[in-house]
Amino acid sequence: MLGEWNPISDEVAHQKQFSGHYRKMQNLHLFLFAWLVLLLHCSSGRKALDCQPNANTITVDKSGHGNFTSVQSAIDSIPEGNPQWIIIQISPGKYSEKVTISVKKPCIFLAGAGRELTSIEWGDHEVTSTSASFTSNPDNIIAKGITFKNTFNLPMGLDKINWKGEKIIWRQAVSARIKGDKCAFHDCAFLGIQDTLWDEKGRHYFSECYIEGAIDFIFGKNCMISVNIGRYDSGLRGSITAQKKEWPQLSSGFVFKDCEINGNGKAYLGRAWGPYSTVVYYNSIMSDVIVPEGWDAWNYVHHEANFTYVESKNKGQGADTSKRVPWVKKLGADQIRKFLDMSYIDGDGWLAKTPYKFY
Structure with missing residues (x-):
């Protein structure tokens, strides 16, 4: 997504990872993605x-x-x-x-x-x-x-059939x-x-949007994130984000602020698609669609200390952090503020120069 990232090779790797899930889960138990965005910063x-x-x-x-x-x-x-x-x-x-x-x-x-x-x-x-x-x-x-x-x-x-009678x-x-x-x-x-x-890639701002799917969402201000994996198989777990950050010096990350997260089924707040994956949820309402553990290291087990997964001032049943994975970051107010300030995505004032006034 940033720096030396090759979207073609990453695409191939992503598809290979999914093909493994197809084999292991007999073509039915897929990891699906739904996402919503507020301040998505993937600077090149x-x-x-x-x-x-x-x-x-x-x-x-x-x-x-x-x-x-x-x-x-x-x-x-x-x-x-x-x-x-x-x-x-x-x-x-x-x-x-x-x-x-x-x-x-x-x-x-x-x-x-x-x-x-x-x-x-x-x-x-x-x-x-x-x-x-x-x-x-x-x-x-x-x-x-x-x-x-x-x-x-x-x-x-899960039971769609084509004209040949094939699933x-x-x-x-x-x-x-x-x-x-x-x-x-x-x-x-x-x-x-x-x-x-x-x-x-790039700086992207989503406001008052609605994003629906089953695995790997994103984030947004005053936006609604709807998990729909429960419509297909109540035993599967979705994932709202799959943020990719490969090196610590990169400024990429997903920030969800003032959002509402609900839906059908169970989902992680995110799973790591890179060894320095960065996701922040702030002042959002989370229903019980969020699994108690909250986060999944996915293919980056033993890299957990490098993740920046942050939850602050959220509300609702899904916001209970008592059973979260132990490697969720505990940041101070000043550390969190750098993600919440509009300068994180709008440092040069580009949003004010568009034909639509976003804030």
Whole structure:
């Protein structure tokens, strides 16, 4: 995710780890991921340029009353290297299309009519890295009022049968993959079962969002995290986060602040996808969906002293830390403050320069 991380080799390793679970659990007991994000900081060391103000607006309407009838065609109309904010106003409707924003097209604001009214849906699944219904590659991408959904594993159930009478196995089917720096989402939803939201690299801010899945979520301010693994098998345990941090000097980490965590089934707050995995939950409400141990070292047993897993001022049945793993960090107020301050993700004030005022 940072530094020398090779997303291709990591992708292969991730798939190999999952294939092991398939074998051990006879194709049914999958670790699934659902996630929600507040302050996701995965800095690559470079600084994205700011977009110029004076945004222009183009419209998308399925009925033909806008400039375009599909989201992708509107994106395709924007010239490469565009330096100014361009607003794509998307009318209500289900847009059944796979949407990709090229790395050469920054400064786009996707403005839907609300996450209950505007959705982008697709059902790809063959390769995790290309399965996302929505893929955002460039810096400076904003979205508001949109649901991003991967339909492959849905409708939900362990007993799906295809037309040949063969049992359909869950696959990694990403709803959204976010790769650029300075990206933000407000009032958006991310729906799936396995690997719902791939927040790959860069500084990303999510507010008042909803993210649903079964294993490996993320985090968000005033956001709702919904665990759905209990709908499939009450004996399985999900995981809200799988944060990857490979070296101690990196500044990556997930921060959940003022969130609500509920759902169906049981899940860990996180499991380590790196030897220095960093996740903070602060002032959030946790239902009994959280397992008492709270955290899982996963493939990094004996690295527990290097993890930064922090819980502070949370409430609810799931916030009881009396049975947590012993290696949860106990940080002082000053140490926690560095994660909670907006400078953790907004140190250069990039959020205030977007067309939408997030705070």
